[in-house]
Amino acid sequence: GAVVSQHPSRVICKSGTSVKIECRSLDFQATTMFWYRQFPKQSLMLMATSNEGSKATYEQGVEKDKFLINHASLTLSTLTVTSAHPEDSSFYICSARDRGGTGKGANTEAFFGQGTRLTVV
Amino acid sequence: GQNIDQPTEMTATEGAIVQINCTYQTSGFNGLFWYQQHAGEAPTFLSYNVLDGLEEKGRFSSFLSRSKGYSYLLLKELQMKDSASYLCAVNNQAGTALIFGKGTTLSVSS
Numbered sequence: 695g696a697v698v699s700q701h702p703s704r705v706i707c708k709s710g711t712s713v714k715i716e717c718r719s720l721d722f723q724a725t726t727m728f729w730y731r732q733f734p735k736q737s738l739m740l741m742a743t744s745n746e747g748s749k750a751t752y753e754q755g756v757e758k759d760k761f762l763i764n765h766a767s768l769t770l771s772t773l774t775v776t777s778a779h780p781e782d783s784s785f786y787i788c789s790a791r792d793r794g795g796t797g798k799g800a801n802t803e804a805f806f807g808q809g810t811r812l813t814v815v
Numbered sequence: 816g817q818n819i820d821q822p823t824e825m826t827a828t829e830g831a832i833v834q835i836n837c838t839y840q841t842s843g844f845n846g847l848f849w850y851q852q853h854a855g856e857a858p859t860f861l862s863y864n865v866l867d868g869l870e871e872k873g874r875f876s877s878f879l880s881r882s883k884g885y886s887y888l889l890l891k892e893l894q895m896k897d898s899a900s901y902l903c904a905v906n907n908q909a910g911t912a913l914i915f916g917k918g919t920t921l922s923v924s925s
């Protein structure tokens with residue numbers, strides 16, 4: 695299957711600093727990538743859809759100025775958590791679907807990065 | 816919007832069969848996915864159903880009834896390594912991103 699790589703896997707930062715998380719599709723091009731957040735023992739919550747070459751689409755309740763998303767190429771999306779606070783501590787995970795250049799790919803499985811465990815102290 | 820409901824926790828013993836149910840209400844429907852997630856790891860794809868009926872894949876099977884807005888994941892010959900969270904998911908209205916249920920944590924004991 696397709697491979698999505700996410701980096702770093704774990705990061706600890708001080709309150710008030712910013713953290714950048716990278717998500718790469720290694721063997722396919724992804725015009726769209728997705729960022730999720732997962733609190734302990736809870737499910738994946740979609741934060742935003744990252745669109746190559748255009749602005750990200752954020753889900754209701756997600757602050758776009760706090761969670762900056764950049765999708766500068768067909769294989770890379772980045773999520774920057776700005777001015778991080780302890781309540782931002784969570785598991786962040788990206789995904790992409792290999793649409794093969796046809797249609798929306800609604801029937802294709804989503805491949806996930808390894809996730810990033812962010813701890814803000 | 817998309818709404819998904821599944822039990823929070825289930826327990827079973829090695830060698831047994833367990834069925835994890837999922838009900839959904841969606842604006843438009845183009846398939847239902849099941850994923851497995853071990854703690855601290857990324858979800859891995861298990862199955863996809865878009866037509867009514869049962870899809871079998873080794874020890875795992877998934878069933879869909881579109882008229883009832885209902886699916887289940889059937890796990891046979893349970894093994895300890897099957898202890899994980901099982902996530903039911905459907906596409907969002909745009910058909911681009913997956914929207915997940917809260918997940919069912921399955922604990923398999925010996």
